[in-house]
Amino acid sequence: MVSFSRQVVAVASGKGGVGKSTVTTNLAVALSQQGLAVGLLDADIYGPSQQHMLGVADNTTPDQQDGEFLLPIEAYGLKTMSMGYLTTAETPMVWRGPMASSALSQLLEKTLWGDLDLLLVDMPPGTGDIQLTLSQRATLSGAVIVTTPQDIALLDARKGIEMFQKVDVPVLGLIENMASHICPACGHSEPLFGEAGGENLAAQYALPLLAQIPLSRAIREQSDQGCPIVVSDPEGKEAQHYQQAASALMASLAQQKPASGPVISMSD
Numbered sequence: 001m002v003s004f005s006r007q008v009v010a011v012a013s014g015k016g017g018v019g020k021s022t023v024t025t026n027l028a029v030a031l032s033q034q035g036l037a038v039g040l041l042d043a044d045i046y047g048p049s050q051q052h053m054l055g056v057a058d059n060t061t062p063d064q065q066d067g068e069f070l071l072p073i074e075a076y077g078l079k080t081m082s083m084g085y086l087t088t089a090e091t092p093m094v095w096r097g098p099m100a101s102s103a104l105s106q107l108l109e110k111t112l113w114g115d116l117d118l119l120l121v122d123m124p125p126g127t128g129d130i131q132l133t134l135s136q137r138a139t140l141s142g143a144v145i146v147t148t149p150q151d152i153a154l155l156d157a158r159k160g161i162e163m164f165q166k167v168d169v170p171v172l173g174l175i176e177n178m179a180s181h182i183c184p185a186c187g188h189s190e191p192l193f194g195e196a197g198g199e200n201l202a203a204q205y206a207l208p209l210l211a212q213i214p215l216s217r218a219i220r221e222q223s224d225q226g227c228p229i230v231v232s233d234p235e236g237k238e239a240q241h242y243q244q245a246a247s248a249l250m251a252s253l254a255q256q257k258p259a260s261g262p263v264i265s266m267s268d
C-alpha cells in the first residue's frame, strides 16, 4: 500500500445535489477500510450534511484544546469535522462571503487532525469563493469531480474541472453517480439517464473515471439513517463500487508528480 502524508483531496461538483456528500462519506470509509488513516472535513458551511450522514448525534460538540484547537469527532474510523458540530438546528449560522471562507479555513487549520494519510473535503455545490479559497489556502493535492450522467450536471462538472485547472489543482478523476439504477426487487441494473455521460467527459479531459456508482435505494436509505452503505453492507454491489473508487483514487494520487502534490502543513 502506497502511503501518503496527509494529502488533501476535495470532492466537488459544479451542480448541487449530485451526491458529493454521499460519495465523500462512503469513499472516506472505503479508504479507511483499505488501511489508510482518513479525515473528513465537511466544507459545506451553509448546509453541512456529514453529521447526519455519519450518524453523529445532534448534540455532539467537539472538545477544545488550549481554547484554540478543536478535536475531531470520530465516526466509523474517520476523524471528522463539520460546521454542523458547532451549530444547532435552532441556531444556524448566518454567513456572508468572507466570513464563510474564513470559517472554513479555521475549521481546516484549527482541527487537530493528527497523523492522517488523506483528508477528504466535502465541498459545497458551485464554483464560487469558498471553492477558490480552499484551493488556494489548503494546498489541495487534488480534486475529485462528482457528476450524474445528465447533460446539465455534465455541463456544471466541466466548470468544476476548469476551475481547479485554473488554480493548478490537479483533477484526480471523475465519479459518475446515479449512473444506473439497481432494481431492489431483482437486482438488475438499468441505465436510467443514459450510459456514456461520465465516460465521454472523462475522455474529453483525459481524466480517469474512478467509478460509476449506481442509483440505489439502499445507498440513500443508509445515508438517511446515518450508516453509510460501505459499513452496513460491505460485501454488497454498491460497496464494491466505492471500494473501486477508493483504489482508483489512490492510484491517481500516486501518479501525480510530487511537485503537484504538496504536503499540507497544519497545526498539530
Ligand SMILES: Nc1ncnc2c1ncn2[C@@H]1O[C@H](COP(=O)(O)OP(=O)(O)OP(=O)(O)O)[C@@H](O)[C@H]1O
Residues within 6 Å of the ligand: 013, 015, 016, 017, 018, 019, 020, 021, 022, 023, 044, 047, 049, 123, 124, 125, 177, 178, 213, 214, 215, 216, 217, 219, 220, 221, 223, 224
Ligand atoms: N447513488 C445514489 N443512489 C441513490 N441516492 C443517492 C445516491 N447518491 C446520493 N443519493 C441521494 O441523493 C441526495 C443528494 O445527495 P447528497 O446530499 O450526497 O448530494 P450533494 O451533491 O452533496 O448535495 P449538495 O449539493 O446539496 O451538497 C441524498 O438524498 C442522497 O441520499
Ligand SMILES: [Mg+2]
Residues within 6 Å of the ligand: 020, 021, 022, 044, 049, 122, 123, 124
Ligand atoms: Mg453535500
Ligand SMILES: [Zn+2]
Residues within 6 Å of the ligand: 183, 184, 185, 186, 187, 188
Ligand atoms: Zn427488476
